[in-house]
Amino acid sequence: MATIKDVAARAGVALGTASRVLSGSSQTSADSRARVLAAAAELGYIANGPARSLRRARTDVLGLLVSDIRNPFFSELAHAAEQEARRHGYTVLLANANEDAEQADAYLKTFAAQRIDGLLFSPQGTVSPQVAATLASGLPVVFLNRTIEGVDAPLYGTDNAQGVQQVLAWLQRRGHRDVAFIGGPDGISTGAERRAAYLAGRRAHGISTDDRLLDAGDFLAGGAAEAMCRILDRGVTFTAVFGANGQTTLGAVRALRQRLGAEQAARIEVVSFDDLDWFEFASPPISAVRNDASSIGRLGVRGLVDLLAGREAPGQRVPTTFADRSVQGTA
Amino acid sequence: MATIKDVAARAGVALGTASRVLSGSSQTSADSRARVLAAAAELGYIANGPARSLRRARTDVLGLLVSDIRNPFFSELAHAAEQEARRHGYTVLLANANEDAEQADAYLKTFAAQRIDGLLFSPQGTVSPQVAATLASGLPVVFLNRTIEGVDAPLYGTDNAQGVQQVLAWLQRRGHRDVAFIGGPDGISTGAERRAAYLAGRRAHGISTDDRLLDAGDFLAGGAAEAMCRILDRGVTFTAVFGANGQTTLGAVRALRQRLGAEQAARIEVVSFDDLDWFEFASPPISAVRNDASSIGRLGVRGLVDLLAGREAPGQRVPTTFADRSVQGTA
DNA sequence: CTGTTAGCGCGTTCAA
DNA sequence: TTGAACGCGCTAACAG
Secondary structure, three states, X not given: OOOHHHHHHHHOOOHHHHHHHHHOOOOOOHHHHHHHHHHHHHHOOOOOHHHHHHHHOOOOEEEEEEOOOOOHHHXXXXXXXXHHHHHOOOEEEEEEOOXXXXXXXXXXXXXXXXXXXXXXXXXXOOOOHXXXXXXXXXXXXXXXXXXOOOOXXXXXXXXXXXXXXXXXXXXXXXXXXXXXEEEOOOOOXXXXXXXXXXXXXXXXXXXXXXXXXXXXXOOOHHHHHHHHHHHHHOOOOOOEEEEOOHHHHHHHHHHHHHHHHHHHHOOOEEEEEOOOXXXXXXXXXXXXXXXXXXXXXXXXXXXXXXXXXXXXXOOEEEOOEXXXXXXXXXX | OOOHHHHHHHHXXXXXXXXXXXXXXXXXXXXXXXXXXXXXXXXXXXXXXXXXXHXXXXXXXXXXXXXXXXXXXHHHHHHHXXXXXXXXXXXXXXXXXXXXXXXXXXXXXXXXXXXXXXXXXXXXXXXXXXXXHHHHOOOOEEEEOOOXXXXXXXXXXXXXXXXXXXXXXXXXXXXXXXEEEEEOOOOOHXXXXXXXXXXXXXXXXXXXXXXXXXXXXXXXHHHHHHHHHHHHHOOOOOOEEEEOOHHHHHHHHHHHHHXXXXXXXXXXXXXXXXXXXXXXXXXXXXXXEXXXXXXXXXXXXHHXXXXXXXOOOOOEEEOOEEEOOOOOOOO
């Protein structure tokens, strides 16, 4: 692979001149500029990133640590973040914690070794030693979607309170009184916020405050299905189910159909935080809070870029919209 | 951030000794080993990756370029690949071409700049100049799921012929004669292979050879919906639809329901290459070829690791299974 | 087994 | 504007 030395030799200039042309740092004569560029093109020169990083003490790489890349919310977020980062001249190193604090720690170490310039982080909720070390290191950090209590880093995430309000309003409009709520882990900020907003608002929207209708999973389909089963086992009746994220709703619907059969299950209306492709096909169709992953990813990157440029990054709550798919004439 | 020099000073040994202990290259005395390790722990030393890469002329980073990270098949594949790579001591740099050859080129350039050690590649089908340069550079490459005609690199992918056979057998068992087929781009190897297998096998399975029942999209929901509409517009009747990948099936179902309404659409059976979470909830449920993304990702990484170690990597077709969800008593 | 030293490729400083 | 020289942090080669 050609080095800058090869380029300089071919262009008949000194190494320094070639470097100046290629990294555009200072003025060069039109003549040497042209010759260096031509030589570089002929040789297919691509600067050696590690060498450049070593010298400049920055990598132009941002780390993105998400909790579960198979969750469509995060894969869309990752996609948007990547696009936005590229626009600002950064490469994204994507890591998937797989909802597992140990893996998150391992990746944070990898990020540190790679000397990323900044971190986009969707945390598990716990402050492990590695997380603490990362935060203490002075690395610019932005939280995406989830935050950690007491940590001073801007959060770019969904307006959970607003989303839950939309669900509550919908439940009331649909006349539901007995509603099963399947939340997420309380240690994850989105889980806690959505649960808190639901508990705070249910009475005012005419919804039963019977806590036997409440349970929580792990924000994955499996744990949510178990939670749904526990509620069913308690023998309280309900006419609607509210799943606190997309995977949770998936698990809940699965459990309902398995336990009650498709026909009985279809008598229960389902509403979800997070909108998924197939909700329109469910019977009955599932209404949902649209959680704008793209915007969160994009804004998060912009915030981090601001931080890196020494500017302020205040964080931001992204508004939700509600997709009402309830069928006319039923209630 | 602490350097190896700091560690050596603190441990009271020379730089080289610290390096030997920390990278475990050669034998060191138990004493210096203990002292270096202690010093490193106290300082929270993490080796500078770029510097190490520069010196060793390798990065221990693998590039993974997928065509669409928002496609669940690829997000699962990426997840599995990442896990497997980690087991072998590699970090994965994930890039998303977004089904766009230009973006793919941009990422290949980034990979080259980062000096990745090897590439896992799910190509668009076209050999752009950048793809050609990458292949010509001698970088070890493995294709995942898709290949490029005439390029000599091992492919780890689905056994498309087998999968299509399973669909054909199912269609025959269900007594379908008039089947609409929505394929993918012919330039993508999976699109071409699935289409070829379908065309080759349909007559033997008692399926109409009327080519008005054939169309193709872009392997995304939007293009597939358009293809479905074109078939509907031709006015030929059919009792089943076969979507050549998951997103295609999604688009097809959407189009059917929009054009025919949910009730009429429910009279048409749908079968898919790729299995998605929600197929069990569709009415009627959608049967599907299970496409083992995890295995493909895992095997691909192993193949690339073999290549990097100077061993052979023959490539492999991963067998499919079929999820028959057809409802008893109907046909 | 350990200390010393060269140099990976690059950007930047200092002189000219 | 340009050339020459230095050093980023690390590993490997060599000498002891």
